[in-house]
Amino acid sequence: MMRNREAGARHVSSNRRIHHYDEGPAEKLDSLLADYLAVEAENNGARKDNWITWTTRASSKQGQVFNHTETLEYLKALQEFRPHFNVDTYFSVKFCTETLHNVNGSVSDTHSTIGRLRSDF
DSSP states (O other), X not given: OOHHHHHHHHHHHTOOSOOOOOOOHXXXXXXXXXXXXXXXXXXXXXXXXXXXXXXXXXXXHHHHHXXXXXXXXXXXXHHXXXXXXXXXXXXXXXXXXXXXXXXXXXXHHHHHHHHHHHHHO
């Protein structure tokens, strides 16, 4: 860097290129949740409905997340413990719609298994 009259240092400090880093899924959901909580804190039902309509127009999956009470409780709980749980794996629209909004666990399987067991007797 000291050669050519510190040309290297001038090049590095010139900021000719500004790197733009897009938000990851967790960061995007965190900012959406912060907006939602700010609107919710106002206790203005009409504004909250308008916000949900706006986010649904941006992405129907986002609308599904913010129209689902249990999912909102899940996100609020994870937000308390950030940054530890604010990772794409657990804190993203994709995770919520694919995992929390689908039939999971053994409830459906148990019901169908019990039905088959009863018919076997």
